[in-house]
Amino acid sequence: MDDLRTVSKDVDANNTKISAKNVQVYYGDTHAIKDVNVEIKERTVTAFIGPSGCGKSTFLRSINRMNDTIDICRVEGDILIDGKDIYDRDIDPVQLRARVGMVFQKPNPFPKSIYDNIAYGPKIHGLAKSKADMDEIVEKSLRRGAIWNEVKDRLHAPGTGLSGGQQQRLCIARAIATEPEVLLMDEPCSALDPIATSQVEELIDQLRENYTVVIVTHSMQQAARVSQKTAFFHLGNLVEYGSTDDIFTNPKDPRTESYISGRIG
Amino acid sequence: MTTLAFAILLAACMVAYALNRRAATGIRDGGQRLHSVSGYHGLFALLMILVPVLVVILFWLALQGAVVNTLIMSSLPDGTLDGLGAGQVDLILAEIQSISSGRVFGDPEPWKTAAAERFSGMLQTASLGLVLVTALLSLGIMFFARGKVSAEFRARQGVEKIVSGLMIFCSVVAIFTTIGIVASLAFETIKFLRLVPLTEFLFGTSWEPQIPIRADQIASTGAFGWIPVIVGTIVITIVAIVIAIPIGLLSAIYLNEFAPKTVRSVCKPVLEVLAGVPTVVYGFFAILVVAPAIRSLGAQLGIPVAPNTALAAGGVMGIMLVPFISSFADDALSAVPRALRDGALALGATRAETVMNVLFPAAIPGIVGGVLLAVSRAIGETMIVVMAAGLMANLTLNPLESVTTVTVQIVTLLIGDTSFDNPKTLAAFALGMMLFIVTLIINIFALRIVRKYREAYD
Ligand SMILES: Nc1ncnc2c1ncn2[C@@H]1O[C@H](COP(=O)(O)OP(=O)(O)OP(=O)(O)O)[C@@H](O)[C@H]1O
Ligand SMILES: [Mg+2]
Numbered sequence: 001m002d003d004l005r006t007v008s009k010d011v012d013a014n015n016t017k018i019s020a021k022n023v024q025v026y027y028g029d030t031h032a033i034k035d036v037n038v039e040i041k042e043r044t045v046t047a048f049i050g051p052s053g054c055g056k057s058t059f060l061r062s063i064n065r066m067n068d069t070i071d072i073c074r075v076e077g078d079i080l081i082d083g084k085d086i087y088d089r090d091i092d093p094v095q096l097r098a099r100v101g102m103v104f105q106k107p108n109p110f111p112k113s114i115y116d117n118i119a120y121g122p123k124i125h126g127l128a129k130s131k132a133d134m135d136e137i138v139e140k141s142l143r144r145g146a147i148w149n150e151v152k153d154r155l156h157a158p159g160t161g162l163s164g165g166q167q168q169r170l171c172i173a174r175a176i177a178t179e180p181e182v183l184l185m186d187e188p189c190s191a192l193d194p195i196a197t198s199q200v201e202e203l204i205d206q207l208r209e210n211y212t213v214v215i216v217t218h219s220m221q222q223a224a225r226v227s228q229k230t231a232f233f234h235l236g237n238l239v240e241y242g243s244t245d246d247i248f249t250n251p252k253d254p255r256t257e258s259y260i261s262g263r264i265g
Numbered sequence: 266m267t268t269l270a271f272a273i274l275l276a277a278c279m280v281a282y283a284l285n286r287r288a289a290t291g292i293r294d295g296g297q298r299l300h301s302v303s304g305y306h307g308l309f310a311l312l313m314i315l316v317p318v319l320v321v322i323l324f325w326l327a328l329q330g331a332v333v334n335t336l337i338m339s340s341l342p343d344g345t346l347d348g349l350g351a352g353q354v355d356l357i358l359a360e361i362q363s364i365s366s367g368r369v370f371g372d373p374e375p376w377k378t379a380a381a382e383r384f385s386g387m388l389q390t391a392s393l394g395l396v397l398v399t400a401l402l403s404l405g406i407m408f409f410a411r412g413k414v415s416a417e418f419r420a421r422q423g424v425e426k427i428v429s430g431l432m433i434f435c436s437v438v439a440i441f442t443t444i445g446i447v448a449s450l451a452f453e454t455i456k457f458l459r460l461v462p463l464t465e466f467l468f469g470t471s472w473e474p475q476i477p478i479r480a481d482q483i484a485s486t487g488a489f490g491w492i493p494v495i496v497g498t499i500v501i502t503i504v505a506i507v508i509a510i511p512i513g514l515l516s517a518i519y520l521n522e523f524a525p526k527t528v529r530s531v532c533k534p535v536l537e538v539l540a541g542v543p544t545v546v547y548g549f550f551a552i553l554v555v556a557p558a559i560r561s562l563g564a565q566l567g568i569p570v571a572p573n574t575a576l577a578a579g580g581v582m583g584i585m586l587v588p589f590i591s592s593f594a595d596d597a598l599s600a601v602p603r604a605l606r607d608g609a610l611a612l613g614a615t616r617a618e619t620v621m622n623v624l625f626p627a628a629i630p631g632i633v634g635g636v637l638l639a640v641s642r643a644i645g646e647t648m649i650v651v652m653a654a655g656l657m658a659n660l661t662l663n664p665l666e667s668v669t670t671v672t673v674q675i676v677t678l679l680i681g682d683t684s685f686d687n688p689k690t691l692a693a694f695a696l697g698m699m700l701f702i703v704t705l706i707i708n709i710f711a712l713r714i715v716r717k718y719r720e721a722y723d
Pocket of ligand 2: 056057058186
């Protein structure tokens, strides 16, 4: 726990990357996120925890405006990234999503080759000037996704032919390939076995050097292992937010305490 | 009387159901555990009666007429039918039947009146017999089924067996009907091929099925090469598909991905209405609107245009196929998992990019299957082309000329007084057989592809 504490202290020195102010999210008449205020630090892993249905995914999806694709969903309040409101009129959600990557709970590789899965994002954003450039991006992304060694001999085999854990790492590599500043991960390990999970966790820890990572997880251990900051959601409210260390060792809110000790959820 | 038999059957079914159910419930209430819930005991009795008795009644009704007729004819005074042809015998039988039903014309011979009386009597006896048999059989089975009720009796398995038997029977009926249709087609085709060699039919480039009706008539001897006819079908099909694919696909993509909810909720039903328009109406549309429009356009541009162009018929057929292709494409696009769509959007792809690069490729097998089914529909479509395409078999690939199709030829060959022993009429069956084979092959391909894509996401 000692080194964790040092990390937390480092982190507090970091700048704020994402800041949410009085955010409300509605699905039709359902009020799914209630007045959430949070400041997420740059180059930090922030974990969202909380019982099922409390709105973790909903809040995560409003950070890259994926909620726009749901007809009945309505977001109010401000979410700023680098001080700029992403729900502003002049913000193009397509460009925003290139800066804020997302990894989903269920691996969702495209029914294309492994190479094309990675190359897709860079291609549509024009990040590669040549074929050689693209090859380099693909290799770099796969390496950072900790899956290069497993797939380097079959880059042109379909991505859907990989195992679940490999698919998830492929999806992480795919999200990294567009060089986002923020990486949102919605329960990225829920479909993985312990070995793949620890690979992904290791990966997340490395990603912290370059990215701001927000991860939703149901595993308290995982939150403790990978994150420096933790936010606890309950029934649409952000109940408590602070350094992971504090949340797990010294929760202030009784709801947080009973959740981490296994009494609600 | 027949109604009475059915009424008895119905009543027996209900009573047996109620009885067995009650009995089973009684056993359960007595504290024993039933193997099957009491409803199944009732259902078992019901089906045990319904199926066999219904079969008996239907057989009885089917055979009754023939049996009574034979009995009547053989009961006529000796010698009345001597030396008469089959047609005359039928005539006498018909007369006896009409007398017995009260329609007496002129002054029939006394033996006919007597036979008519016997005829009515026999019918009465037969109906009475039917009612009796129904009642006895139902009652017998009812007792049998009632005796079966016990805690261990596997009524559910019994019911399942009977029901699955019924389902097998129904599918066998469907299969045999198909086999029967194909067999009759094949039979006539073979007759045709005895008169016209297969090579001439398959590879001949001239189709003139007019043959002399009387021996002294001076006319061509007829030519039966199907190439110009099938080429006409192909030209019209290509025109139809070329029009239907882009409109159908783009409307499906628009409705599925881009249209606001309100537009979608209006357009989808409209497309479905389009799918429900009878083909005759499309035919009218082709003759009254499309063909004149093409003609006047051709005249303005100085291009020679035939009155019944392949373009008009194929174009209208294309419109007919739009809802077909669009609904297939819509299904295929909707079947692409939401996760893929989200994955592409989350990478910063625009909606158009998502559709073109991810959804469409993933949906393409389903779309191709739908297109192939549309092709086989276009090939077999009859009414529009009968109304809007030509009759002359013109070997051409130009859609502005008049062509005929396989279906049009089948219709014209069989219209009017026909006898089934000349090549002209038999040619229709040969064409039908070829049409069947072609569409069968396309359908098999289409279904294969469709099935493959269903497996892709399951
Ligand atoms: N597409 C939707 N339409 C309507 N309501 C939704 C939709 N998605 C989520 N909700 C509702 O919003 C609330 C929050 O859901 P959300 O998916 O954010 O929960 P979660 O914290 O991610 O739960 P879990 O841990 O189970 O993933 C729930 O009450 C849910 O029913
Ligand atoms: Mg969730």
